Amino acid sequence: MPEDPDHKDEDDGGNGNGDGNGNGNGNGGSEEEDENGTRPPDTPREPCHALPWTPKVRQKDLDTFLDHTRSKFVGFQVPSDRSTLAGLPQPIHEGVQILKKHVYVSLTELQVKQEEEINKNPLSQGEEEIPMNATEVLYQAMLPNLPQYMISLLKILLAAAPTSKAKTESINILADVLPEEMPITVLQSMKLGIDVNRHKEIIVKAISGLLLLLLKHFKLNHVYQFEFMSQHLVFANCIPLVLKFFNQNIQAYVSAKNNIHVIDFPSCVIGDQADLTADSLEAGDNVPYCWRNLFSCINLLRILNKLTKWKHSRTMMLVVFKSAPILKRALKVKQAMMQLYVLKLLKVQTKYLGRQWRKSNMKTMSAIYSKVRHRLNDDWAYGNDMDARPWDFQAEECALRACVDRFNARRYDSIGIKDPVVSQQIYQRKTL
Numbered sequence: 001m002p003e004d005p006d007h008k009d010e011d012d013g014g015n016g017n018g019d020g021n022g023n024g025n026g027n028g029g030s031e032e033e034d035e036n037g038t039r040p041p042d043t044p045r046e047p048c049h050a051l052p053w054t055p056k057v058r059q060k061d062l063d064t065f066l067d068h069t070r071s072k073f074v075g076f077q078v079p080s081d082r083s084t085l086a087g088l089p090q091p092i093h094e095g096v097q098i099l100k101k102h103v104y105v106s107l108t109e110l111q112v113k114q115e116e117e118i119n120k121n122p123l124s125q126g127e128e129e130i131p132m133n134a135t136e137v138l139y140q141a142m143l144p145n146l147p148q149y150m151i152s153l154l155k156i157l158l159a160a161a162p163t164s165k166a167k168t169e170s171i172n173i174l175a176d177v178l179p180e181e182m183p184i185t186v187l188q189s190m191k192l193g194i195d196v197n198r199h200k201e202i203i204v205k206a207i208s209g210l211l212l213l214l215l216k217h218f219k220l221n222h223v224y225q226f227e228f229m230s231q232h233l234v235f236a237n238c239i240p241l242v243l244k245f246f247n248q249n250i251q252a253y254v255s256a257k258n259n260i261h262v263i264d265f266p267s268c269v270i271g272d273q274a275d276l277t278a279d280s281l282e283a284g285d286n287v288p289y290c291w292r293n294l295f296s297c298i299n300l301l302r303i304l305n306k307l308t309k310w311k312h313s314r315t316m317m318l319v320v321f322k323s324a325p326i327l328k329r330a331l332k333v334k335q336a337m338m339q340l341y342v343l344k345l346l347k348v349q350t351k352y353l354g355r356q357w358r359k360s361n362m363k364t365m366s367a368i369y370s371k372v373r374h375r376l377n378d379d380w381a382y383g384n385d386m387d388a389r390p391w392d393f394q395a396e397e398c399a400l401r402a403c404v405d406r407f408n409a410r411r412y413d414s415i416g417i418k419d420p421v422v423s424q425q426i427y428q429r430k431t432l
Contacts (some may be wrong), residue, residue, distance in 0.1 A: 009319040055376045056104040065099060065377060102376055108223040115224065115407060130411060135221040143408070143415050150232045154241055155343050161245045162253060173203060187276065197258040199314040203291050204245075208299035215306050227400060230307050239307060239317050242300050243326055250330050254289050254297060294335060301330075301341035308348060313393035318345065319352045328364065343368045345378050 219226035308314040
């Protein structure tokens with residue numbers, strides 16, 4: 001049987017009988033050949049101790065750094081000037097160069113700047129061309145009733161949450177599961193209990209995935225569409241609802257097995273159908289967690305991250321609702337992606353939790369430092385940021401709401417918004 005030349009070359013290379021240029025050196029060359037420079041000796045590669053990401057810097061961070069340094073060394077500020085460094089010491093020059101090297105301008109900042117230019121010069125900008133993609137069509141269809149849609153979804157999520165108690169005014173989500181006749185035998189009761197829990201888990205998974213997809217697509221299409229939806233989620237108490245969902249034994253929820261392996265797909269259509277017995281109800285696969293519940297938890301954490309990112313007022317809501325111990329319990333689930341989003345939520349509120357909390361939770365602080373991306377001038381571990389002052393939180397939300405209303409009134413004037421608060425605000429702006 002003829003030999004494969006490619007296979008032979010691979011074997012030769014694997015045995016060290018050839019260098020990178022294909023020249024054979026026996027068993028790697030002698031020490032004299034190494035000293036003569038024919039082949040450098042193999043040195044072990046040292047492990048890299050750098051962080052596994054590139055730091056980012058916002059334009060706002062660069063402006064804040066320049067304003068503080070000019071006030072300290074020169075005595076006055078130069079607004080909207082990122083190039084003049086006269087009177088500043090050389091280390092400040094180097095720091096500004098490093099910050100400029102890592103400046104990251106996001107799509108959100110570009111869209112906000114474009115909206116500001118349109119509002120500043122509405123006549124000279126001309127008529128805006130709206131790309132009619134699938135997300136835009138969906139937003140225009142949802143816009144008149146979007147607040148009601150968010151409230152309805154959150155009501156269903158609340159009814160399906162395992163921590164919620166049964167109330168008379170809550171939505172009946174079990175109408176499709178409960179049989180007309182109540183179960184008689186123990187086997188039927190066990191099967192019904194598993195069906196009810198599985199039905200709730202599927203509802204939580206569907207709503208969390210739907211909300212996350214809507215937020216992601218709206219943010220990619222236009223940031224003010226994302227902000228409009230996120231504000232109505234916040235107004236409908238989405239943040240305390242998600243925290244209430246996680247205020248349980250989250251390890252038991254993630255590892256719950258509300259499946260009947262015998263009648264699950266594909267077991268129900270492949271091979272001989274086994275009879276449903278009490279043993280077959282308890283039998284299942286050997287997976288240590290329920291992928292459905294884990295998927296739901298990660299989705300809810302990502303929604304919470306999207307609602308609170310760069311929003312100090314919403315971050316303070318996390319602090320007020322005492323989310324830190326709830327989120328710390330979620331870290332017991334040993335899954336990398338879920339732990340990452342939990343650490344992100346803890347990172348944004350550490351500066352508000354006080355020195356004593358940081359001192360007594362050094363393991364959590366170390367995990368945040370090693371797992372979460374940081375900004376170059378990030379001060380998450382100590383609270384000396386001017387934005388940490390609580391007096392302008394209401395003004396921040398009102399300014400954002402005004403920008404969103406102006407955007408909707410300009411682009412979707414012909415679409416009637418059914419929210420009376422939004423309609424009244426748009427009418428007042430038009431009158432003024």
